[in-house]
Amino acid sequence: MKKQMAEQSESQSHEDTIAKVSSDDSSASVNAFQDSDSEEEEPDEYAENHDEIAKLKAAQKASRNSGEKSQTLYIPKEHIGELPLLELHDIYKIYKMGSEEVHANDGISINIYTGEFVAIVGKSGSGKSTLMNIIGALDVPTSGKYLIHGQDTSSMSDDELATIRNKKIGFIFQQYNLLPRDNLLDNVCLPLLYAGVPKAEQKERAMRQLERVGLADKWMQKPAQLSGGQQQRVSIARALAGDPELILADEPTGALDSKTSRQVLGFLKDINKDGNTVVMITHDNSIALEAKRIVRISDGKVVYDGTAEDYAKLI
Amino acid sequence: MLNSFNLALKSIWSNKMRSFLTMLGIIIGVAAVIILVGIVNGEMSYMTSSFASMGTNRITVNVTNLSSRSVSVDQMYDFYSDNEEYFTYLSPTVSVNATVKVGNENSDQTSITGVSEDYLDIMDYDLEKGRFIQYADIAARQKVAVIGLYVAQTYYETAEKAIGQRISVNGTKYQIVGVVERQTSSSDEMSEGGSDDFLYIPYTAAVKLTRNGTINNYTFTLRDSYVEKASTVTSVIEDFLYSIFKNDDLYRVTAMSELLDSMNDMIAQMSLMLGGIAGISLLVAGVGVMNIMLVSVTERTREIGIRKALGAKKSTILMQFVIEAAVTSSMGGVIGIVIGCIGTTMAGKIMNIDAQPSFGWIIASFTISMSIGLIFGYMPARSAATLNPIDALRSD
Numbered sequence A: 001m002k003k004q005m006a007e008q009s010e011s012q013s014h015e016d017t018i019a020k021v022s023s024d025d026s027s028a029s030v031n032a033f034q035d036s037d038s039e040e041e042e043p044d045e046y047a048e049n050h051d052e053i054a055k056l057k058a059a060q061k062a063s064r065n066s067g068e069k070s071q072t073l074y075i076p077k078e079h080i081g082e083l084p085l086l087e088l089h090d091i092y093k094i095y096k097m098g099s100e101e102v103h104a105n106d107g108i109s110i111n112i113y114t115g116e117f118v119a120i121v122g123k124s125g126s127g128k129s130t131l132m133n134i135i136g137a138l139d140v141p142t143s144g145k146y147l148i149h150g151q152d153t154s155s156m157s158d159d160e161l162a163t164i165r166n167k168k169i170g171f172i173f174q175q176y177n178l179l180p181r182d183n184l185l186d187n188v189c190l191p192l193l194y195a196g197v198p199k200a201e202q203k204e205r206a207m208r209q210l211e212r213v214g215l216a217d218k219w220m221q222k223p224a225q226l227s228g229g230q231q232q233r234v235s236i237a238r239a240l241a242g243d244p245e246l247i248l249a250d251e252p253t254g255a256l257d258s259k260t261s262r263q264v265l266g267f268l269k270d271i272n273k274d275g276n277t278v279v280m281i282t283h284d285n286s287i288a289l290e291a292k293r294i295v296r297i298s299d300g301k302v303v304y305d306g307t308a309e310d311y312a313k314l315i
Numbered sequence B: 001m002l003n004s005f006n007l008a009l010k011s012i013w014s015n016k017m018r019s020f021l022t023m024l025g026i027i028i029g030v031a032a033v034i035i036l037v038g039i040v041n042g043e044m045s046y047m048t049s050s051f052a053s054m055g056t057n058r059i060t061v062n063v064t065n066l067s068s069r070s071v072s073v074d075q076m077y078d079f080y081s082d083n084e085e086y087f088t089y090l091s092p093t094v095s096v097n098a099t100v101k102v103g104n105e106n107s108d109q110t111s112i113t114g115v116s117e118d119y120l121d122i123m124d125y126d127l128e129k130g131r132f133i134q135y136a137d138i139a140a141r142q143k144v145a146v147i148g149l150y151v152a153q154t155y156y157e158t159a160e161k162a163i164g165q166r167i168s169v170n171g172t173k174y175q176i177v178g179v180v181e182r183q184t185s186s187s188d189e190m191s192e193g194g195s196d197d198f199l200y201i202p203y204t205a206a207v208k209l210t211r212n213g214t215i216n217n218y219t220f221t222l223r224d225s226y227v228e229k230a231s232t233v234t235s236v237i238e239d240f241l242y243s244i245f246k247n248d249d250l251y252r253v254t255a256m257s258e259l260l261d262s263m264n265d266m267i268a269q270m271s272l273m274l275g276g277i278a279g280i281s282l283l284v285a286g287v288g289v290m291n292i293m294l295v296s297v298t299e300r301t302r303e304i305g306i307r308k309a310l311g312a313k314k315s316t317i318l319m320q321f322v323i324e325a326a327v328t329s330s331m332g333g334v335i336g337i338v339i340g341c342i343g344t345t346m347a348g349k350i351m352n353i354d355a356q357p358s359f360g361w362i363i364a365s366f367t368i369s370m371s372i373g374l375i376f377g378y379m380p381a382r383s384a385a386t387l388n389p390i391d392a393l394r395s396d
């Protein structure tokens, strides 16, 4: 714990420097984590709001300093003392682009507990997807420790990771990632198939999930015959089919209009109410606010980690 | 395993176009090889059999008689009777260029040969009607003739009616004493200048019709025990002729069986070349299959990414892809074999040869196309399955 505390304060001070530099010279806001060709006409969509970040950081610092001294990471009050479902310790993901290094994740530490509904927010290029891929065991961090149920993933083989993904995690991708040539039922069956569930049971369970998302009558159709929102519902059904503890959703509403977005959000909330842990990634603050807890990421670092209510007050 | 099998079948079914194109490559390759080999083998066996029907037990002797040095019929017959252990028959063969006339009709294409009484046995022919030329006819230079069935039927309606009739050779009348059985195969029409349009007369009579009045060609037949050792006998004949001519340019001794041997060599070379052509067509088919597999690799990489993200193990994915490739290419192979066999039989019918699919080539082409399918189905899948799921997902 002592060591962790030291690390935390060290990175905190580092962040401060960056924040200062950026606010001093806001016109030179081009950094490694943003598309250099981001157009100036739409600054609020792609450029980082530095005032907001500074405010969030200040609030975090204040709460960490004034709060219980032992607490280095944010732990929701109701989960104090529990074993976290997911533990990320100082996760770095560094992409080497020629001589340049891109720190997509730059020392991220968070704990997520069973039953939480966490939204990870941040501007485009801030490292959300990178983080989600690591949480989903789809990718491995360059350095840092990632534990699921207290088990270190770095020591796991490819096949063990596959089993973790299969049994414990349900993915909802922004691009849906349905198999285009399989019908909806077969798509939803996939996680069960790889879990070795008998055929009849696969069909029955998959059908139940399709019913849940209201697409049971379309089970023999191909994904391409559905609207975006419907496809996303299929991918929700697929994520739920294996009855995983954790649902990971990367921009689940990214490609949808606001009405269908609400619908998809509703599903995620329902799932969470049923006891599943939900981690949702979004660049949209208003959607993030639907979660119980918000983790704000900027330039690959956590700049805010706390309740949605506190976050709402700060922005 | 069963899972992978089901997945593979489903994948083949849901990617009908791709599976079909893959199969098509293999179908064409396999069928082409089988048909090609079948036709050429049929052609070759046809050649061999028509060659064999010319008599592998024959030795032909061709001499150039000079006024100073020559071999006479009597010398030849003496040699023949001195070496009876080798030979069964001997006949001089005198080709005559003369006009054959029946009544007022010319028969230009009819070949005229002067032969001995043994000639019918040498050719292994049977008579339709009448008798063959006899020793007495030869000794007495009788003006008798034995004709082919085409001549008989064309000018006398039937073989029966031809017997006893007269036929004119360069104005000299010959009496027809016999008609040889039909030689043209039953599936073909007898034709002018064909295998039944001939006329045999005693060689003693024929010699008179040639320009220089000498006999230049002889045909021996070998005893069965010497057919395999034809070269021994040829050298005996050559020694005999050398003793007379003192110059080996003046005679030529040819054993049919040796000719057959050299033809078999040629055929072997042809099959080898054929193998090359077949190999190339398989290779072309293989490249086609490879192309399709590689083109679909992006789509497949994404698919592999999705499957891995949902918890598929590398081994499960590879198994699916290997089974898929194996099923596709073996199905293509089987269809190719069926089409190849049907095609071979049909081509054989059309070309009027006995074309048969070769078992060895069926196995070879099937194995090769199967391996091509397996290798090119497996390799891209393996590299994709080794990727991080996220890298596989990201590919497009």
Ligand SMILES: Nc1ncnc2c1ncn2[C@@H]1O[C@H](COP(=O)(O)OP(=O)(O)OP(=O)(O)O)[C@@H](O)[C@H]1O
Pocket (backbone or CB within 6 Å): A032, A033, A034, A095, A096, A097, A102, A103, A104, A122, A123, A124, A125, A126, A127, A128, A129, A130, A131, A283
């Ligand atoms: N495979 C990769 N190779 C190189 N750089 C990468 C790769 N993946 C991500 N990055 C870089 O890492 C940074 C974070 O990317 P990431 O996809 O995590 O952002 P994000 O927050 O999900 O953005 P968005 O909202 O646009 O999806 C970006 O600067 C990106 O260019």
Ligand SMILES: [Mg+2]
Pocket (backbone or CB within 6 Å): A128, A129, A130
């Ligand atoms: Mg993203």
